[in-house]
Amino acid sequence: MESKLLAKRPVLSKSEMEIARVLWGLGEATAREVTEALPKGRKLDFSTVQTYLSRLENKSYVKSKLVGRAKVYRGSVKPQQVVREAVDDFVKLLFGGEKVPLVRHLVSEAGVSKEELAELRELIESMEREQDNVDID
Amino acid sequence: MESKLLAKRPVLSKSEMEIARVLWGLGEATAREVTEALPKGRKLDFSTVQTYLSRLENKSYVKSKLVGRAKVYRGSVKPQQVVREAVDDFVKLLFGGEKVPLVRHLVSEAGVSKEELAELRELIESMEREQDNVDID
DNA sequence: CCGTTTCAGCTACATCTGTAGTTGAATAGT
């Protein structure tokens, strides 16, 4: 029941999130490297990426060290955590905080293959099993 | 594989989405009614709500008709649809478009009760069954 | 050595967002 008592990091904007994800994928990287690792079709100027990385650093999502003359960035918060927060906010906003309706939406609104369904069923079954062992986090 | 070819409505901001959801809940409503229907603890000035409703109207998410001197608003796009778009964007942004990882995240990261798990399993099973009937959309 | 590239660190700037105030007309209360 961890309510919202602790002052959080400011939320990430879309673009910032995009960059953060690329950085997570690379582990460590300079602005240049992040720029080059952008997904096909997504063009951003080097200096734009620089800006986002700075903003990420101000918001304390990444830190940097100087290596030679260039800054090497890396995440300073676990992706897991960032994603969880983002998902929570999203669920709160669109589904009044209820996860199940979102899952329902995701699963029913087309686009989930037979294999994926099977995988999800597995997952759920394993969660159900896990719940029997009163597994207190 | 409906790519992004058709010019879409501009995306909704958080506050706009909030208001849209209230309006959907009411079906039809004036700015005053929406203001009063805000969830407990969420205070917004009447004129703020008015502003959001106008913005929603400009973005073509709602339409209005004059009844007496007051505007009565109602959604002009199916919530279903708006939610789908929002979810799609979100999934694209945080999970590279893959729904399954999001579902995984939602289901595993605590907070889903035994009953809900059962419900979801049902849902998935029914989807699996449904897939056997080559149910072409 | 000297031009070219490439950084970090600033600055810029149009939009969008969150939130509300102002004004003039219509209406309701008395």
Add this chain to the structure above:
DNA sequence: ACTATTCAACTACAGATGTAGCTGAAACGG
């Protein structure tokens, strides 16, 4: 009829966002 209330329509405005340009120093190619 006068006043208080309530709208729609417009204005306001600071802060966030998306995106990039400029500057001076450092390093690199030849």
